[in-house]
Amino acid sequence: MRIIVCAKQVPDTSEVKIDPVKHTIIREGVPSILNPDDANALEEALKIKDQYPDTVISVVTMGPPQAKDMLIECLAMGADEGVLLSDRAVGGSDTWATSNALSAAIKKMGHYDLIFAGRQAIDGDTAQVGPQIAEKLNLPQVTYVTEFAIDDNMKDITVKRSLEDGYEEIKIQTPCMLTAIKELNAPRYMSVSGIVHACSSEADIKVWNAKDVEVDLDTVGLDASPTNVYRSFTPAPKGKGIIIEADGVKEQAKELLINLKSKHVI
Amino acid sequence: MNFQLTKEQEFVRKMVREFAVNEVEPLAADVDAEHRFPTETVEKMARYGLMGIPFPKEYGGAGSDHISYAIAVEELSRVCATTGVIVSAHTSLCCWPIFNYGTEEQKAKYLPDLLAGKTLGAFGLTEPNAGTDASGQQTKAIDMGDHWLLNGSKVFITNGGYADVFVVMAMTDKSKGNHGISAFIVEKEFPGFSIGKTEDKLGICGSSTTELIFEDCVVPKENLLGEVGKGFKVAMSTLDGGRIGIASQALGIAQGALDVTVDYMKARKQFGRSISKFQALQFEMADLKTRIEASRLLVYSAANKKDKHLPYGPDAAMAKLFAAETAMHVTTKCVQFHGGYGYTKDYPVERMMRDAKITEIYEGTSEVQKMVIAGALFK
Numbered sequence: 061m062r063i064i065v066c067a068k069q070v071p072d073t074s075e076v077k078i079d080p081v082k083h084t085i086i087r088e089g090v091p092s093i094l095n096p097d098d099a100n101a102l103e104e105a106l107k108i109k110d111q112y113p114d115t116v117i118s119v120v121t122m123g124p125p126q127a128k129d130m131l132i133e134c135l136a137m138g139a140d141e142g143v144l145l146s147d148r149a150v151g152g153s154d155t156w157a158t159s160n161a162l163s164a165a166i167k168k169m170g171h172y173d174l175i176f177a178g179r180q181a182i183d184g185d186t187a188q189v190g191p192q193i194a195e196k197l198n199l200p201q202v203t204y205v206t207e208f209a210i211d212d213n214m215k216d217i218t219v220k221r222s223l224e225d226g227y228e229e230i231k232i233q234t235p236c237m238l239t240a241i242k243e244l245n246a247p248r249y250m251s252v253s254g255i256v257h258a259c260s261s262e263a264d265i266k267v268w269n270a271k272d273v274e275v276d277l278d279t280v281g282l283d284a285s286p287t288n289v290y291r292s293f294t295p296a297p298k299g300k301g302i303i304i305e306a307d308g309v310k311e312q313a314k315e316l317l318i319n320l321k322s323k324h325v326i
Numbered sequence: 327m328n329f330q331l332t333k334e335q336e337f338v339r340k341m342v343r344e345f346a347v348n349e350v351e352p353l354a355a356d357v358d359a360e361h362r363f364p365t366e367t368v369e370k371m372a373r374y375g376l377m378g379i380p381f382p383k384e385y386g387g388a389g390s391d392h393i394s395y396a397i398a399v400e401e402l403s404r405v406c407a408t409t410g411v412i413v414s415a416h417t418s419l420c421c422w423p424i425f426n427y428g429t430e431e432q433k434a435k436y437l438p439d440l441l442a443g444k445t446l447g448a449f450g451l452t453e454p455n456a457g458t459d460a461s462g463q464q465t466k467a468i469d470m471g472d473h474w475l476l477n478g479s480k481v482f483i484t485n486g487g488y489a490d491v492f493v494v495m496a497m498t499d500k501s502k503g504n505h506g507i508s509a510f511i512v513e514k515e516f517p518g519f520s521i522g523k524t525e526d527k528l529g530i531c532g533s534s535t536t537e538l539i540f541e542d543c544v545v546p547k548e549n550l551l552g553e554v555g556k557g558f559k560v561a562m563s564t565l566d567g568g569r570i571g572i573a574s575q576a577l578g579i580a581q582g583a584l585d586v587t588v589d590y591m592k593a594r595k596q597f598g599r600s601i602s603k604f605q606a607l608q609f610e611m612a613d614l615k616t617r618i619e620a621s622r623l624l625v626y627s628a629a630n631k632k633d634k635h636l637p638y639g640p641d642a643a644m645a646k647l648f649a650a651e652t653a654m655h656v657t658t659k660c661v662q663f664h665g666g667y668g669y670t671k672d673y674p675v676e677r678m679m680r681d682a683k684i685t686e687i688y689e690g691t692s693e694v695q696k697m698v699i700a701g702a703l704f705k
Contacts, residue, residue, distance in 0.1 A: 132333070249374050250340075252341070252388035252390055254375075256388060
């Protein structure tokens with residue numbers, strides 16, 4: 061079985077600083093990490109490989125040359141291969157243009173049975189690239205996967221999909237695209253022997269440009285992006301919460317109702 | 327000359343830092359308070375290759391180097407010195423002498439499980455009457471033809487109560503002094519071997535420090551490590567490497583104390599401002615930071631020489647001497663900067679100060695390090 065994992069290198073902070081003029085994220089001085097949801101996507105692929113050792117895991121990413129470090133980390137965790145699509149021509153892509161570029165890269169990577177992606181990246185928070193790739197590759201997709209099981213036939217998959225107010229249990233067959241949320245699993249650490257391998261000349265990490273993946277250059281990059289950022293800002297923190305202290309649940313509920321009524325919420 | 331860590335070494339630091347912060351630090355205070363050996367942490371470290379860092383993959387090691395190993399012990403000790411010394415004693419004092427002096431059969435038998443962390447290693451040299459004067463070994467090994475018979479005892483053995491494999495020194499010919507000492511590989515199941523008293527210590531309280539007792543202990547003939555009469559050399563060269571591990575532990579303790587003290591000083595307000603704004607304290611902290619960086623260079627330099635197969639005995643001694651004294655100095659100062667809170671168990675610097683002291687004592691006291699350094703100086 062071949063699994064492709066889509067990953068992104070993101071700045072390591074929940075409170076990103078934003079350039080007030082360009083409205084883009086200031087990356088200087090902020091360490092970069094493997095996007096947390098993508099680590100869950102990779103972990104689920106690695107769990108399949110733990111169970112079925114002939115599984116091959118390829119991680120694909122789009123980004124600047126230094127995103128190679130994130131691929132080293134993925135290989136050190138246990139992935140077999142990394143592909144970095146890095147080209148000025150794809151720089152500044154929005155989600156539509158990014159999914160065009162990544163879909164082209166995935167087509168170039170050849171046969172696959174399953175694509176795992178993180179739900180969303182902590183820098184853009186769009187949760188759009190995974191689903192868009194699925195559309196462009198004509199694959200069935202399930203987002204917000206919180207539980208995953210695959211049959212021994214390596215074809216039938218059962219997933220639990222998290223919704224705001226419950227779950228859906230969905231049966232799906234390979235090939236398909238799944239996006240992972242953090243409840244899916246606890247990502248493993250790199251191993252020392254994995255690091256030694258991933259940093260050696262034997263590590264299978266490819267760096268491709270736009271030409272290599274044969275993508276239509278009119279569909280990628282800043283100019284081809286149908287959306288652009290109007291304004292970026294750090295949201296003001298929510299007001300302080302209130303803890304209602306009273307004797308027993310009934311009293312607490314009463315207190316809460318009085319509070320909500322006085323604020324005309326109910 | 328190159329002062330840059332390699333990409334591999336940087337990733338090892340990143341990995342061990344994450345592991346230490348998530349898996350080790352949350353247990354550190356309890357492990358200390360309950361004097362509890364953190365078995366679950368050892369199992370996790372085994373899974374990620376931390377029990378066999380500087381050994382080749384062909385024997386089941388991670389295939390990295392001694393700088394990565396030093397970084398790993400440093401990062402573990404930054405949050406828990408007990409965990410740091412478990413890895414250090416296992417790697418430097420048991421795995422290394424078997425790797426370096428063992429026959430192919432011994433390496434094939436013991437290293438894969440040791441390096442995978444399936445078994446834990448320890449080292450037995452010190453005796454009640456043979457500490458710094460290690461040549462005064464009273465444990466005897468008698469050649470019985472088809473096996474060796476060991477009688478005697480060892481004290482202060484790190485990992486003692488939890489180890490499976492021990493590298494043990496014993497006298498095979500007392501008339502020859504140092505040249506009458508031989509090294510043996512002893513398994514905990516060998517008949518006549520038992521664990522004696524467990525020490526109740528000032529620091530590294532989770533570490534298992536025990537007595538080893540040999541009462542007509544039967545050791546197979548093939549478990550002689552190295553040649554008969556060459557045990558003193560095995561022990562001394564093993565300790566040279568062990569000092570890199572303990573120097574790394576001391577470095578980590580000092581760095582950990584400095585890191586938590588920086589955070590504390592920023593948060594603690596007196597006279598209407600953070601105590602980090604007071605220049606008298608800033609200058610003291612600058613001094614501590616400088617000493618730690620100097621220790622780091624000595625430690626990595628000694629590890630680098632070991633990796634390059636250059637003589638490193640005096641370098642390891644200087645690294646351990648300086649890093650251990652730095653750890654004691656830094657942790658004492660950090661308790662001071664925490665004021666009354668620093669003296670309580672609510673803050674980790676109290677534990678770090680107790681843990682630091684042992685680094686000036688074990689694997690050769692600071693005085694022994696000076697003997698080694700001076701010995702090379704006046705050779």
